[in-house]
Amino acid sequence: MSCRLRMAMVLRSMATALCAVAAAAQAEVSVAPELAQQLQHMASQSAAAATAAAPGARVEVELGRIDPRLKLAPCARIEPYLPTGARLLGRSRIGLRCVEGSVRWNVYLPVTVRLFAQAWVARQALPQGTVLQAAHLMQAEVDLAASADPAYTHAALAIGRALARPVQAGQAVRRSDLRARQFFQAGDLVRVVAVGAGYAISVDAQALGPGFEGQPARVRTESGRVLNGIPTALRRVEVVL
Numbered sequence: 331m332s333c334r335l336r337m338a339m340v341l342r343s344m345a346t347a348l349c350a351v352a353a354a355a356q357a358e359v360s361v362a363p364e365l366a367q368q369l370q371h372m373a374s375q376s377a378a379a380a381t382a383a384a385p386g387a388r389v390e391v392e393l394g395r396i397d398p399r400l401k402l403a404p405c406a407r408i409e410p411y412l413p414t415g416a417r418l419l420g421r422s423r424i425g426l427r428c429v430e431g432s433v434r435w436n437v438y439l440p441v442t443v444r445l446f447a448q449a450w451v452a453r454q455a456l457p458q459g460t461v462l463q464a465a466h467l468m469q470a471e472v473d474l475a476a477s478a479d480p481a482y483t484h485a486a487l488a489i490g491r492a493l494a495r496p497v498q499a500g501q502a503v504r505r506s507d508l509r510a511r512q513f514f515q516a517g518d519l520v521r522v523v524a525v526g527a528g529y530a531i532s533v534d535a536q537a538l539g540p541g542f543e544g545q546p547a548r549v550r551t552e553s554g555r556v557l558n559g560i561p562t563a564l565r566r567v568e569v570v571l
Contacts, residue, residue: 384445384447384483386447388447389443389444389446390444390446391441391442392442393439393440393441394439394441394442396426396437397437400437402428402435402437403428403431403432403435404431405428405429405430405435406431407429407430408427408428408429409426409427409428409429410424410426410439411427412424412425413425413438418441419445419475420443420475420476420477420478421441421442422440422441422442422443423438423440423441424438424439425439426438443475444473444475444476445474446471446472446473446474447471447483448469448470448471448472448483449470449471449472449474449481449482449502449503450467450468450469450481450482450484450485450502451467451468451470451472451500451501451503452497452499452501452503453465453466453468454499455496455497455499456496456497457493458494459492459493460492460493461490461491462488462490462491462493462503462508463489464485464489467485467488470500470502472502477504479504479505480504480505481502481504482504488503491508491509492508492509493507493508494506494507494508494509495507510542510543512542512543513541513561513562513563513564514537514540514541514561514565515537515540515541516537516539517537518536518537518541519534519535519536519537520535520536520537520549520566521533521534521566521567522534522535522549522551522557522568523567523569524568524569524571525571526571533551533552534551535549535550535552535567536549536550537549538556541561543561543562544560544561545561547561547567557569
């Protein structure tokens with residue numbers, strides 16, 4: 331089934347959910363054309379962003395239920411919106427507000443957006459400390475939105491890395507499952523790249539401690555200045571000014 335057809339089904343489900351809200355409010359609610367356009371826009375944006383990040387992915391949307399204990403006043407028109415800071419990926423919510431009624435109200439509709447794509451999973455149970463090889467991994471369909479911890483869609487990014495924790499057979503290998511790479515040790519000569527607004531400069535420095543991927547590290551430049559940065563590659567530290 332194409333992503334476009336699946337999203338059309340999602341829109342029909344959303345319209346059904348809005349009708350359910352209307353029934354709870356004991357009012358006749360018409361889904362205006364502009365409302366349908368807003369739903370189309372919200373769903374299309376979510377699908378476009380998701381499929382761009384994972385080509386060939388398929389999107390599934392599961393709508394939750396409004397709390398039946400809510401006593402909503404009659405409403406002639408309900409407007410959906412995406413709450414500030416929310417995104418339609420994983421467990422999320424869509425806001426529904428009454429914009430034409432004797433009493434204005436606002437409720438949230440739970441929604442789960444699943445993003446299925448090919449990712450790398452453990453072929454068998456792997457103990458902590460295992461250095462991943464190609465034979466340890468296989469591709470399988472994984473819900474990339476199930477966790478904020480990214481799953482690996484490119485094996486090359488995981489092969490050669492050691493596991494920080496055990497991984498069960500069939501379990502997706504995620505970023506936190508791997509030990510952070512060490513790019514240098516205390517006393518090593520490193521290259522510091524300082525990045526500012528529209529410019530970048532680089533200088534040599536000495537590491538004052540070990541440098542692990544993504545973790546802060548301190549270095550001392552030849553002038554004696556101590557800088558805090560993030561190791562990004564072998565003997566390389568990035569500092570944002």
